Amino acid sequence: MKLKRRILSLLLALCLVAGLIPTVALATGTDTGKAIQLVDSGIAANIGGKQADNIYFGTYQQSSNGSGGYNTDPIKWRVLSNANGQLFLLSDQNFDVFQYHTENENVTWKTSTMRSWLNGYDTTQNSGGSSGIDYTNDNFLDDAFSDKEQNAIVETTVVNYDNKDEDYGTDGEGGDDTVDRIFLLSINDTDNIKEYFPGYSTSRFSTNTEYVAAGGKLGSGMNGADEGDWWWLRSPGSNNSMAAFIEEDGGGVYEGNPVNNKTAAVRPAFNLDLSSVLFTSAAAGGKSSGTVGTLSTVSDYAGNEWKLTLLDGGRSFSVNMNGQTSISASAGESVKITYSGAQTGANEYVSVLLCDSNGNVLYYGNIAQNSASGTATLNIPSGLAAGNYTLKVFSEQCNGDYMTDYASAFEDISLTVLSKETAPNATFTATGDNGGTLSNVDTTMKYSTDGGESWTDITGTTMDITGVTADKDIQVVKKGDGTTTADSEAQIIDVTQAATPAGIDATDCTTTAQNDGTITNVDNTMEYRRSTASDWTEITDTEVTGLVNGTYEVRVKANGTVLASAAATVTIGEHTCVAQQGDWQYDENNHWKLCVCGEKLNNVAHSFEWVIDKEATATQAGAKHEECTVCGYAKASVEIPATGDDTQLPQTGDNSNIALWIAVMLAAGTALTGTVLYSRKRKYSR
Structure with a gap:
């Protein structure tokens, strides 16, 4: 019976595949072809059903860590459909090994231990063991998804059809419908080749993770990693002690296996609420933020693997632009955004999406990190064309490639990018070492000499400026009106400076x-x-x-x-006169010394004294002259008149009457001698 069923399943699959040409059905809206795309009103236009795209959501044990344990890796989900604001997702691989039911007894999906384990239900929801098994602290939902991810998982009405396959003769009872977050697919789902499985068996084929290959929770013998293996469906088999499954080659075995079989894998499914998703991004590298404060271009993306940024309702982030909700700026200009209520932590950022008027995301970046509040600088991309845009500002937790991110609601700021004025064509003529004259300018312009840190308005058709340096150059800008135009790009006038002269x-x-x-x-x-x-x-x-x-x-x-x-x-140096070595120079009135430059030094009047050249006598005139005591200059001699007196002693140089003088002198000598002798005689006679 099992072999016959498999052959029939394969034949049916081949017939169906031969008559189908697979197509990718996109959701309502337009796929922008970008690596980041907004989810608007529950529509994710870039996500295709029929397994055309994949979503990474949640984490679970999958790859070996090389030490007998397993790494918790992001879970990849196949998108079966994108409709009605929901993504219908099925795990890409077999994720665990678990019995459909722990007891070999009649059971429906509603009372199975599989349902309770997937959703974390207590003993009242299953008939396992003697009185039900409590899975509230050991379940797939809590192990695989964070609380915020669980909030995005829809509580789905699970319809449990009977197994009506005529080959069995009896019907397996599907039991009551249930409302669950996590569930297994039914026979009806896996046979839906139009909506979910366009490749039929090939699109139902599923391989084991390394964790499942090692037996998963049950430790049962399974096929190897990356090999196909059996996986449970929620539909009953030929009776209620059996459960249907998909075998290792993707064919359906609808008569089923015993519900307590331990060698079939689990492929969970669920519906994800797109209203909980702010935007999608390429699973790897989609959020390329670059330098904080600078937006990065959102690249084109032709891949089919996406991650999600979920709305985190617990964040109370806000932006305050002094009561304004719009700003105007030119491309390349910086604007200030004041924010508060941002979450803090290693992976927490204040981020911005820059969108065009059609809601297409053009740029993404972070303007602050690990900061609860403050004023951040946002650099408007220099290549952005003039027009109207929206800045979507939000607080987000970025967890890396393939991982779910969480963010506040968007704070929208309308951005008008102004067209730029035409750059000036000014000229500069240097007139000194730090200034000169600007020409070919007018009063609609301004200039900067400090690299754009400060600007000065130009007041005429020419303007003398100072403060010019070779390292800062000169920038000249034509000013925009701030309403329809922005400042032009700066004209940069290259200024150099001559080298200081050497050898002077x-x-x-x-x-x-x-x-x-x-x-x-x-x-x-x-x-x-x-x-x-x-x-x-x-x-x-x-x-x-x-x-x-x-x-x-x-x-x-x-x-x-x-x-x-x-x-x-x-x-x-100043010239200082220095007297030459040598004789005095003089004239009849003064004397002086000469400098090397010829200048007279110490030029003063003579200091005269009389010098007797010849003594006068009574009968003869003498001679004398005046002579400078400093320089030796002598005036001409003048006569000394004769004295005219014979009784007088002879004057110097007078030899007249010499005999008379001799007689007088001899008489005087004789008298003197006699006086001496008399004195001696008296002395000795005492």
């Missing part, structure tokens, strides 16, 4: 006029000024002459967009 030298002044100093080793590309002056003088030769003493600055002149160089300094 000077010669000192050589006269007391202090006006013959010289600056040397210069050329006609340079200019100079005294350090105390404000204006510069052009240099026309290789040296500058006729300069007074002092400190001078020399620089290379400004030329076009080349700023004048920094100044080199030289000093012309």
Whole structure:
């Protein structure tokens, strides 16, 4: 009977497949072809049924960790249908090994231990054991899904049809319908080749995870990892002690296996509520955020594996734009967004979706991380065309590729991207080492000399500016009106600066006029000024002459967009007169010494004294002259008149009457001698 049933199933499958051309049916709406797409009013246009797309949702033991245990990996689900705001999902692989029912007895889906284990029901919901088995603390629902993921799983009315296969002669009773979150497929579901299984057996084929290959919860012998294996259906078999299943090649075995069989796998199914989903993203790399504050382009995506960002109703995130819900900016400009109520943690972000007027997501990025409140900077993408957009700002937990993310409701901000004015074509002529003149400008423009940190309005068709440096250049912008146009891109005028001249030298002044100093080793590309002056003088030769003493600055002149160089300094020394070694110089009135420069030093009047050249006598005139006691200058001799007196002693140089003088002297000597002898005589006579 089992062999006959399998052959009939395969033949039926082949006949059905031969008459079908599989198509991908998309949900209402338009697939944007992007790696991030909004779910709007329960519509996820990019998700196709008939197993065209896959969703990653929840986690479960699957791959071996190499140490006898198993890794908890994201669960991949096949999308059987996308309709009525729900995704009908079936696990891509066999996820565990579990009995349909723990007892070998008649049972329906409603009272099976399988249903209770999948959903976490207590003893009142199944007939396992002596009085039911409690699965509230050991169940698939809690093991596979977070609380927030469970909130997105629909409580589905599960219709339990009887098994009416005529080959059995008796009908398996389906029992009462149930309301469950997690369930197994029925015979009716797996036979629905139009909606769910367009490939029939091939599309029902399912392989084991490494965990299932090792026996799962029951430890039963199963086929190897990535090999096909049997998996339970919820429909009864030929009677209520049997349950239908799909065998390892994808064929249906509807007479079933005993309900307590331990070698069939579990492929859970459920309906996911799309109203709980904010948006979908490519399962791997869909959320490429880049630098915080900068949005990244949402790439095109032709794949079929998606992850979900669920609405987390427990988040009370809000945005405050000073009461405004719209902003205007130009592409490349930055705007400020003030937020509060964001969740904090390692994976918590304040994020933004930038959408066009049709709701297509163009950019995604994070503007803050692990921050409950604050003001974040958002850089509007520079390549964004002028037009109307929406910024969807939200607080989200990003858990990585293939993992479900959680986010607050969107806070929408209308964004108007203004068209940019045409960039200016200004010119700059340097006039000094930090400034010059802007030309070909007007009052609709502004300029910056500090790299765009601050701006100054231009007040005419030309404008003298200062503060110019070679490292910051000059930026000139045509201002937008803020309503229909934005500031133009900045025209950047490249500014350089001449090198400081080297080798400049000077010669000192050589006269007391202090006006013959010289600056040397210069050329006609340079200019100079005294350090105390404000204006510069052009240099026309290789040296500058006729300069007074002092400190001078020399620089290379400004030329076009080349700023004048920094100044080199030289000093012309003052001439100080120093007397030459040598005789005094004099004239009839003064005497002086000469400096090397020819300057008279210590020029003062003579200091005269009389010098007797010849003494006068009574009968003869003498001679004398005046002579400077400092320099020796002598005036002409003058006569000393004769004295005219004979009784007088002879004057110096007078030899007249010499005999008379001799007689007088001899008489005086004789008298003196006699006086001495008399004195001695008296002395010795005492």
